[in-house]
Amino acid sequence: MYAKTKKTIALFLFLLPGIIIAEVTSGDIPKEEKKITTLAEKKLKTAPWDFSQWKHTGSIILDSIKVQKKIKSINIYFSPQFTHIPVRQNDIKTLKEQIKTKLGKRFSAYSVNIYSKGLPVETFIPNFFRDENLEKDQTRQTIRKTQQPIVTRNYQSRFTGGLTDRHIALWPGHGWYFEQILDRWEWQRARLFQTVEDLYPYYIVTNYLIPMLENSGAYVFLPRERCTQTHEVIVDNDKSTGNSELIINNGSYQWENVKKNGFQKKEILLDGENPFEMGSHLRIKAGGNVPGSLFYTPDIPEDGEYAIYIAWAKSELNIDDVRCNIKYSGGNAEFLLNQKMGSGTWIYLGTYFFNKGKNDEYGLQLSSASNNEGFITADAVRFGGGMGNIARGIDRGNNPLGIHVNDSSEISIINKPTISGRPRFMEGARYFLQYSGMPDSLVYNLNKGKKDYNDDYMSRGEWVNYLMGSPNGPSNYPDTKGLGIPVDLTMSFHTDAGITPNDSIIGTLAIYSTKKNEGLFPEGKSRLASRDLSDIIQTQIVEDIRCKYNEKWTRRGLWDREYSEAWRPNTPAMLLELLSHQNAADMRFGLDPRFQFDVSRAIYKGITRFINGSGAIVQPLPPSFMQIEYIDNKKIRISWQPTTDTLETTASPEFYKVYCQSPDKGFDTGTITSNNYLEWELDEWSEMYNFRVTALNAGGESFPGETLSVALLPNQKPDILIVNGFDRISGPSWFNNGEKNGIDCREDEGVPYGTDFSKVGNQYNFNRDEKWLDDDNPGWGSSNADTEGTAIPGNNFSYPSIHGKAFLNANRSFISISNESFEKMHEQNIKQFNVIDLIFGEQKGTPDFKKTDRIDFRVFSNGIMQKLEYFALNKGNILLSGAYIGTDMIENNDSAAIKFTK
Numbered sequence: 001m002y003a004k005t006k007k008t009i010a011l012f013l014f015l016l017p018g019i020i021i022a023e024v025t026s027g028d029i030p031k032e033e034k035k036i037t038t039l040a041e042k043k044l045k046t047a048p049w050d051f052s053q054w055k056h057t058g059s060i061i062l063d064s065i066k067v068q069k070k071i072k073s074i075n076i077y078f079s080p081q082f083t084h085i086p087v088r089q090n091d092i093k094t095l096k097e098q099i100k101t102k103l104g105k106r107f108s109a110y111s112v113n114i115y116s117k118g119l120p121v122e123t124f125i126p127n128f129f130r131d132e133n134l135e136k137d138q139t140r141q142t143i144r145k146t147q148q149p150i151v152t153r154n155y156q157s158r159f160t161g162g163l164t165d166r167h168i169a170l171w172p173g174h175g176w177y178f179e180q181i182l183d184r185w186e187w188q189r190a191r192l193f194q195t196v197e198d199l200y201p202y203y204i205v206t207n208y209l210i211p212m213l214e215n216s217g218a219y220v221f222l223p224r225e226r227c228t229q230t231h232e233v234i235v236d237n238d239k240s241t242g243n244s245e246l247i248i249n250n251g252s253y254q255w256e257n258v259k260k261n262g263f264q265k266k267e268i269l270l271d272g273e274n275p276f277e278m279g280s281h282l283r284i285k286a287g288g289n290v291p292g293s294l295f296y297t298p299d300i301p302e303d304g305e306y307a308i309y310i311a312w313a314k315s316e317l318n319i320d321d322v323r324c325n326i327k328y329s330g331g332n333a334e335f336l337l338n339q340k341m342g343s344g345t346w347i348y349l350g351t352y353f354f355n356k357g358k359n360d361e362y363g364l365q366l367s368s369a370s371n372n373e374g375f376i377t378a379d380a381v382r383f384g385g386g387m388g389n390i391a392r393g394i395d396r397g398n399n400p401l402g403i404h405v406n407d408s409s410e411i412s413i414i415n416k417p418t419i420s421g422r423p424r425f426m427e428g429a430r431y432f433l434q435y436s437g438m439p440d441s442l443v444y445n446l447n448k449g450k451k452d453y454n455d456d457y458m459s460r461g462e463w464v465n466y467l468m469g470s471p472n473g474p475s476n477y478p479d480t481k482g483l484g485i486p487v488d489l490t491m492s493f494h495t496d497a498g499i500t501p502n503d504s505i506i507g508t509l510a511i512y513s514t515k516k517n518e519g520l521f522p523e524g525k526s527r528l529a530s531r532d533l534s535d536i537i538q539t540q541i542v543e544d545i546r547c548k549y550n551e552k553w554t555r556r557g558l559w560d561r562e563y564s565e566a567w568r569p570n571t572p573a574m575l576l577e578l579l580s581h582q583n584a585a586d587m588r589f590g591l592d593p594r595f596q597f598d599v600s601r602a603i604y605k606g607i608t609r610f611i612n613g614s615g616a617i618v619q620p621l622p623p624s625f626m627q628i629e630y631i632d633n634k635k636i637r638i639s640w641q642p643t644t645d646t647l648e649t650t651a652s653p654e655f656y657k658v659y660c661q662s663p664d665k666g667f668d669t670g671t672i673t674s675n676n677y678l679e680w681e682l683d684e685w686s687e688m689y690n691f692r693v694t695a696l697n698a699g700g701e702s703f704p705g706e707t708l709s710v711a712l713l714p715n716q717k718p719d720i721l722i723v724n725g726f727d728r729i730s731g732p733s734w735f736n737n738g739e740k741n742g743i744d745c746r747e748d749e750g751v752p753y754g755t756d757f758s759k760v761g762n763q764y765n766f767n768r769d770e771k772w773l774d775d776d777n778p779g780w781g782s783s784n785a786d787t788e789g790t791a792i793p794g795n796n797f798s799y800p801s802i803h804g805k806a807f808l809n810a811n812r813s814f815i816s817i818s819n820e821s822f823e824k825m826h827e828q829n830i831k832q833f834n835v836i837d838l839i840f841g842e843q844k845g846t847p848d849f850k851k852t853d854r855i856d857f858r859v860f861s862n863g864i865m866q867k868l869e870y871f872a873l874n875k876g877n878i879l880l881s882g883a884y885i886g887t888d889m890i891e892n893n894d895s896a897a898i899k900f901t902k
Helices: 031-043 052-057 080-084 089-103 200-215 429-435 440-444 452-468 528-548 584-590 593-615 800-809 819-824 862-873 887-891 895-901
Strands: 019-021 060-068 073-078 111-116 151-153 167-172 177-179 184-186 219-221 233-235 245-249 256-262 279-285 293-297 304-310 322-328 331-337 347-354 363-367 375-378 381-383 403-405 411-413 489-494 508-512 555-560 573-577 624-632 635-641 655-661 671-673 677-681 688-697 708-711 720-724 734-736 741-743 814-818 835-841 877-882
Touching: 031 060, 031 089, 052 080, 052 555, 060 080, 073 089, 080 111, 080 555, 089 111, 151 347, 167 200, 167 452, 177 452, 200 219, 200 489, 200 593, 322 347, 331 347, 429 440, 429 452, 440 452, 452 489, 489 528, 489 593, 508 528, 528 555, 528 573, 528 593, 584 593, 584 734, 624 708, 624 819, 635 688, 655 677, 671 677, 688 800, 708 800, 720 800, 720 819, 800 814, 800 835, 814 819, 819 862, 835 862, 862 877, 862 895, 887 895
Parallel strands: 019 060, 073 111, 167 219, 167 489, 489 573, 508 555, 720 814, 720 835, 835 877
Antiparallel strands: 060 073, 151 331, 177 184, 233 381, 245 293, 256 279, 279 375, 293 363, 304 347, 304 381, 322 331, 322 363, 403 411, 508 573, 624 635, 624 814, 635 677, 655 671, 655 688, 688 708, 708 814, 734 741
16 A cells, blocks of 8 residues: 655646646645656646637636556646637647647656546537547437427428427527516617617527528527517407408317317406416317318408417327418418427417408418327417517506505505507517416516516526426426427527727627536436537637638637526527627627628528538528529529538538519419529519529528519510619628727618618717716617617618519519629620619628628629620610619729719
């Protein structure tokens, strides 16, 4: 036996960039091992590594060294800050080689092992980044579910390399809420740089990220209202909106009215009231020779896009293949609904265009046809997002004056009922979850009605747990049965606060939690899966931003912290802090729609890689170079080109889908082709048709390219060519003169993608030295509130339809083409036209973020000038429209364009 001693061994302290070697305690070490340990410590007294690039994540400290002479191993123990950085096999290999080199020949036969948080650092390498030399951790592997998903879109392809059959819970941070202390509704964050964190992530999530995930086959749950339509139409067996009607058709079996567990519309919901416990529902036995059906016919108040939600009631006999058909103004969308899960809440089916009024052909149809035995239940169907109707600050007693006498006979005034007065999509999760039938004490009312602010962020994780149910139920009641939905992962999207004085980037932070339940999910999987998810997504975001926007974009830490939105969900969870909404350098990028698209695409790619590993395939980018050509009679040819994704080798299209919009209707569900063209015969003369195209592969479906229009009159070849020269999307103008900095909307408001709901008002405080006092006085970046809830129109890439209507009203045939295709158009083909209508809209030279010498979205490109000159010399008529036709060439000192226009 070796004699043992216990004393402190002092290592030399070296403050190297990003690394500190601290004093360590040897503990009870045998004398021979103590001697050799001391030798190793002396050799490593000067650190052979450099973590300076990670100093912003916290100082990485060498806690201790342990030498085991008998088995010839050296264990190096780093502080927990080591896990704040991405850990990779090659980095560990290099680090071990550096340590071995520093130790010298005396230790050449020793193995080096590195630890942090008591675990080998290899533990912190995500499965996705492990090669064949490191075994994958099966305790955090994602297994593809075999059960029927809650909603199956029969009109959508199955994406084997995507997210088909996956359930994802996703939410943007914060929202409009009731502050009990101030007795008012307000934002949870300050209005800064034209937006507020309660709306800014919401816009990115709903405008970009959710469509990308859905286009990959996932079903996405959201604890906030996703539809910005302020109208709401309820069709229900209890009470419907306006002239809306539920038509009941019995078949071999009859629809039975069950007088409980159903939704009933109430104009104002008081604290704790559950609208899904106020009404009745219908049910019918599945199958039979003659199926029964329900047809929900809405009375639509205004033309527009309406999200459709359906609800059904709980029954142990419910079947998993309920046939559902949405008949909207563009066609039919068919679904299978799995009623074995998800009862007593709103289930989103999609967003569709409906015309104003009641049309017996349009609505939602349920059928009892099935090969399964059991029951179909049916409750309300909701069209549109609507306005908030949850009342807060109220006295639940019978006291209309709001006067309360407490036990000590003191009289106080109790707040009267108040609703937010805002569209439901602006409100926080607490209120939407109540409207969605969640139980108050388990999910959204965790602070007994006293702190809506806390309820809002705490409710989101508990909502996920309630969706899943036992054994993954809400934290205090894990055995709650819940809704039985297997949620594969969750992500919370925020924009963390922070200001830098030197125009540097705050950057991207990832937060996860492994502390709950000894690091395990209730079903036994490791919570390190949350770290994998966070690392993969953060890596993808930072790499893509550095490649396309800013090579110095800051990758902040990977924090294992007990943030509510990270630790509560009983499924892999990430809390993303994309950037700082308080920092001008971050928001200069953050307000640009191109950046928003690419960041969302990075998150989508990270989620796909977490789920599918090396088998992940990335959905393509939208097609470009679209054009419509006239063939003869009512026949046209639509063509396009794939867009190459320089960041993703798997994102190549395999086939395409062409969508057609008939007059005064929505787009249909698409026609698939493997070619990059499609011949199409129009249904009618003298009507305008719109077309757009998406690209598809095994990973999913792209966003659509631009929309082109055509109208043909009998015996009249189209001699008008509409050129869509407006393809710009960009953020607003910024200025920085040292003392003042911010958004200069007088120079350029920018061009959103589609419609922007995130702008609260123009910035009015430009003084960099103005400090934040409170959310009402946030200092530098303070912005007005006059556009909150306003739809800011941007570029929807469909302006040929506006000009086309004018030509059609003048009894003229026309076709349209993209500006890229027009530049490549053969000059002989131009001669067939008498008029070229070139739409520039808000096209304007915009500096590239990364290549400062490059100007995007110029009005007059060389190709356009050449084609217009040729057309003019051949006596063609040219119509130009746009906001910057004259100023763009002057501002960019474009001598060629100036000469051309003279």
